Amino acid sequence: MEMGNYDVKQEVTDKYSLRGRVFHKLREDILSGKYEEHEELKEVAIGEELGVSRTPVREAFRQLELEGLIQIIPNKGAYVTGITEKDVKDIYMIRSLLEGLCARWATEHITPEQMDEMEENVYLAEFHAKKGHLEQLAELDNRFHDILYEACDSKMLEHQLKDFHQYVLRVRKKTLSNVNRGPKSNEEHKQIMEAIKAKDADLAEKLAHQHMINAYNNMVQKGLHEAYENHETQT
């Protein structure tokens, strides 16, 4: 609830403030590979390119540094750190552990309202899967995880997982998912939901953990062999 509100405000910032726009533009560009690794980002150049002054650029730099995307050397410059395939893999492995923990805690703390929304999500996704509505399916997929994050009732874990989720969504252009992953993903969601409903924390943890590993395996497999454009990444 509190975090939900936070995120809304964050969105507002990102949309309407120059700093937010610069921050997201640069993150997008770094993750999509527009900038080479170790490339120097100059404040004035970026500012001119985006039509803003140095101030918002600098503030965006400080945030990017904290996210580990650039490295700022005092009085010298900002250098792109980039993100390798190994980084993505590592994130998925880390995330798989945390998603498991999240599912465990969600089992213990989920509210009836959240449980209802989760059920609704799964059944609605089942419907869209049958109809082949991939876009709605992708959106419901993301929403399922957000529900889980909120249900775990841990500000810290929710924050971590949302960060990772964001991160992963950004690299979808490089490593696109299989269009068939959607329905399969929802099957797994359903199992996780049922484990939570049955208050089986061990099972929920295990399933959520495996769910993330499956998502990764599907992603790299498809990322190497095929590349379906215009489809969202399933998690």
Place this chain on the structure above:
Amino acid sequence: MEMGNYDVKQEVTDKYSLRGRVFHKLREDILSGKYEEHEELKEVAIGEELGVSRTPVREAFRQLELEGLIQIIPNKGAYVTGITEKDVKDIYMIRSLLEGLCARWATEHITPEQMDEMEENVYLAEFHAKKGHLEQLAELDNRFHDILYEACDSKMLEHQLKDFHQYVLRVRKKTLSNVNRGPKSNEEHKQIMEAIKAKDADLAEKLAHQHMINAYNNMVQKGLHEAYENHETQT
């Protein structure tokens, strides 16, 4: 190696730049409870208090926001999020999982040089434990974990864990550790080290995981009943 250099530079920034000082001062103050939860932080007030202009203050705010310590509402203000006892507990639970993963990966990727340093660390700590040198013991304890983070050979995981480690170090003033934890902690380090040396990733993971849980249990237990001043938190 790369991260090591990064951290050195980061330290330089923090020491010599106003932004770094403001950032760390505010983080310290928030975590130590100087500011109430939901308290508004005003740029000019903070700036005047620290004798700097708004610019470094603003940059520090942006970083604090990303760390989740404050919430910035556009055109309105920055509000302290604070950190509860539950947050600390959650962090330790999250960290225990990631330390486990870290130990696993370290088992697979540790270099002979890192292995040597780890052994040296453990044996040196054993010596200081016998002599009752608590300060050196605390420093070696922190260093042990840093070695582990570097040995896991994952930029992402290392980044995450160092963040958490930093975070935890900051709250030591509120929840101080038992002075007897040092030697016990090092015993556990030794076991972890031996598991890594024996290439037993499963055992290393399990031990590192439990090590963190023990550290937490010790901390809360002691935090509630006693409060030894002037001793560093272990692990």
Place this chain on the structure above:
DNA sequence: TCTCGTATAATTGTATACAATCATACGAGA
């Protein structure tokens, strides 16, 4: 030719000025 020191340019760090937005107070009108 090579080395080293100095001068100059480029870049970041910080401070301040101005613009935009939000909160508050106050008064007119119902």
Place this chain on the structure above:
DNA sequence: TCTCGTATGATTGTATACAATTATACGAGA
């Protein structure tokens, strides 16, 4: 008295000016 609109002040958002630091170029001396 209550409501609503406006004016005023406070605060943040952005741009620019100045200071400090670093990188580079060039020339003097060996």
